[in-house]
Amino acid sequence: xxxxxxxxxxxxxxxGQNVTFRCDPISEHNRLYWYRQTLGQGPEFLTxxxxxxxxxxxxxxxxxxxxxxxxxxxxxxxIQRTEQGDSAMYLCASSLWRGSPDEQFFGPGTRLTVL
Amino acid sequence: xxxxxxxxGPFNVPEGATVAFNCTYSNSASQSFFWYRQDCRxxxxxxxxxxxxxxxxxxxxxxxxxxSQYISLLIRDSKLSDSATYxxxxxxxxxxxxxxxxxxxxxxxx
Numbered sequence: 001x002x003x004x005x006x007x008x009x010x011x012x013x014x015x016g017q018n019v020t021f022r023c024d025p026i027s028e029h030n031r032l033y034w035y036r037q038t039l040g041q042g043p044e045f046l047t048x049x050x051x052x053x054x055x056x057x058x059x060x061x062x063x064x065x066x067x068x069x070x071x072x073x074x075x076x077x078x079i080q081r082t083e084q085g086d087s088a089m090y091l092c093a094s095s096l097w098r099g100s101p102d103e104q105f106f107g108p109g110t111r112l113t114v115l
Numbered sequence: 116x117x118x119x120x121x122x123x124g125p126f127n128v129p130e131g132a133t134v135a136f137n138c139t140y141s142n143s144a145s146q147s148f149f150w151y152r153q154d155c156r157x158x159x160x161x162x163x164x165x166x167x168x169x170x171x172x173x174x175x176x177x178x179x180x181x182x183s184q185y186i187s188l189l190i191r192d193s194k195l196s197d198s199a200t201y202x203x204x205x206x207x208x209x210x211x212x213x214x215x216x217x218x219x220x221x222x223x224x225x
Contacts, residue, residue, distance in 0.1 A: 033213070035215075040123065040217065041217050041218075042119075042121075042202050042215030042216050042217045042218050043159065043202075043215045044215070045212055045213060045214065045215075048212075056212055091158060091159075100146075100147060100211070101146070101147040101149075101206040101211045101213065103149075103161040103164075104159075104161070104213070106158035106159050106160070107158060108157075108158055109158055
């Protein structure tokens with residue numbers, strides 16, 4: 001399968017714990033996006049990378065959230081000191097940026113439940 | 116006012132019906148627009164891009180109205196399999212940050 005993959009698919013954690021999610025994009029894609037989606041809402045932009053550079057981060061994003069994309073390949077999203085409000089589906093998407101927005105390919109998501 | 120607004124629905128239509136959704140956006144500098152489809156508990160997938168001149172793909176037609184700042188999606192001859200949530204996406208600004216609407220739910224019944 002050459003699509004976007006995410007790991008784990010589900011994560012249950014206790015409030016205050018740290019969690020880390022991984023996203024493997026389509027190999028030739030240079031852009032990688034992270035989103036958060038809650039029930040009844042569309043995906044909310046969190047951050048994105050072009051190759052290994054993090055170019056934009058949502059102003060609404062708490063400093064408990066951090067993302068990396070070493071070597072411009074896979075990416076990790078870490079949430080420190082989780083709160084119940086962090087419970088959501090975390091989606092990763094990748095695209096091939098050629099100067100203008102194009103189709104984003106989404107992974108299946110990681111569903112986070114904070115108890 | 117939200118950057119991108121959609122009527123959440125649900126739109127409940129019989130098979131064969133024609134249904135249309137609108138999506139309004141607030142940033143007049145928005146440059147590119149898309150419609151995505153999301154099935155229940157699945158990831159979003161691109162349905163179609165929205166060009167200034169409009170775009171048609173089979174039973175689906177997307178239009179852009181820059182003056183009134185909205186995009187539309189028309190589905191003709193609805194099928195049961197069209198039941199899903201339809202998300203509009205607007206990209207604005209120099210870095211083209213994608214902003215999704217909350218989605219419009221479509222239910223096509225026999």
